[in-house]
Amino acid sequence: MNTIHLIQQAYKNFQNGNAGHAERSLKDILKSQPNNFDALHILGVICAATGQRDEAAQLFRQALALDGKNVSLHYKLARVQFESGEFEAALRAYEKIIALGYIKPEILLARTVALISLQRHPEALACIDQALAEWPEYADGWSHKGSILYQLGHVEDALACFDQALSLQPATADSWYKKSLALDKLKRYADALSNIDRALAIAPKTAIYLLDRAVILHKLERYAESLSDNETALTLAPENAEAWGDHGLTLSRMKRHQQALVSYQRALGLRADYADVLSNQSLSQLVLGQFEAGWQSYEYRWKKGNADFPRHTDIPLWLGRQVIRGKRILLWSEQGLGDTIQFCRYAALVAALGAEVVLEVDPALKTIAQTMGAFKVIAIGEEFPLVDYQTPLMSLPLAFKTDLATIPAPPFYFKADSGKKENWKNRQNFANGKLKIGLACSGNPGNTNDHRRSMPLQEFAPLLQLDGADFFLVQKDIREADRPYLLQAAKLRQVANDIADFDDTAAIVANLDLVISVDTSVAHLSGALGTPVWLLLPWVPDWRWQLDREDSPWYPSARLFRQEQAGDWQGVIERVTNALNDLG
The missing domain is CATH 3.40.50 (Rossmann fold)
Known part of the structure; x- marks a missing residue:
């Protein structure tokens, strides 16, 4: 049998699933004919298909030394290099193809993807625009252009590109998925959900789609559905650390912190340095009172994806190990x-x-x-x-290795300015013998948990019906949504004009018998001053308030009133009203 027939037979063996036999046959040919182009080419194809990428690349290069204008070989070499993570080399190969005059959409798209992988997004955009100028009906091109614009932060423009891609090829799951990511970035969560549902209708067993659908549902606070999607994704991709981390976070939002810790451990078993998971894990540990482990994990707050920017990092860090007397x-x-x-x-x-x-x-x-x-x-x-x-x-x-028993909790550690305290008192009618109660319904709107911890001012209405108390709104900032109610709430005195900083707020709070506040800085200030404070907490509280207890180890003057189900402020206010009646 001549060499050509041997090479053809080897290729048939490969196609029939006998790659090993085909590989041995071709290597035998190359021992005697090291420059046999067809043997080099076919053996390279077999090595690429069987995951031997380095060997495949070497064989393709040897073949190209014999025929440097072979576009198919340049393309195969580029694919192997790209799959090996050699993006620069792949880019050069695609550019060689273009230089040889083979300027097709798929080549320009491949060059675009290589440029994206190298984080060279402006060049990638120019390349895909070149393709779309020639082939405006190229749906994949529009989809990739959308991806580039998304990476560049031009999300609205990206959305338009995904719509164009879908108008050309509506049955493309990946374009629906990418569109959902853009809508999610724009915080259009309901629209994002409907689009990712379209992707899943086409490709229902795609783990990444299910995982991101779970993330969108989490943002919509549809936690049970989110958990279900997450668990389905984990059956498809059980080694996905991100999925386990998201699973734990959703469980924590459902106040199932002990189970969340199990999921976090699964994530960390797959990626030991997963900062987001370590940081989230610390919050569940701390809310459960597992302080020793929780404080250690809490240090990862600086490394998570949305971490604050630390200051003073040029100065040596002290965490209790060095002696600091005289320092x-x-x-x-x-x-x-x-x-x-x-x-x-x-x-x-x-x-x-x-x-x-x-x-x-x-x-x-x-x-x-x-x-x-x-x-x-x-x-x-x-x-x-x-x-x-x-x-x-x-x-x-x-x-300080703080645990529940060693929390430093003096009766107070702030003091109001005596002059400001007396000045404010003299301007109020405190001779009527009524309880003097401060109210705070909202805090910093920029807090990621604000929509859970803050409430409409109108929720305080039942309290204002009590005759035995005077009420003062002790927060500096009043939200626009609360102003109409404030104008009609005659019994609620507004003191925002008296507040320049916390020194002023402290002077006001120090004159009061009680502060009733959501979880915001006014509550902390009241506790630090030793003023009795009734803290109104969402169903899933911040870690520092722990679970179930009605007191706080941090503030001796605090009493905690918790939602019994998510969003139910009315039930909280009803219990506060009853407690006030008991005081009277």
């Missing part, structure tokens, strides 16, 4: 105002170790924080003296 240390605030109020109590513990403390806080907290003790308080952005160490405030529980 100067910077303690700096992070996250929200309530977090700063809660954790600045640790400044006194650090000072008790013999360190000179510099406490850096939000400018609105500078004056009130100065009432804590004999250490320097500065506002963020102000200059401070040279320090030996730095610690973010919310890492101090880790440094």
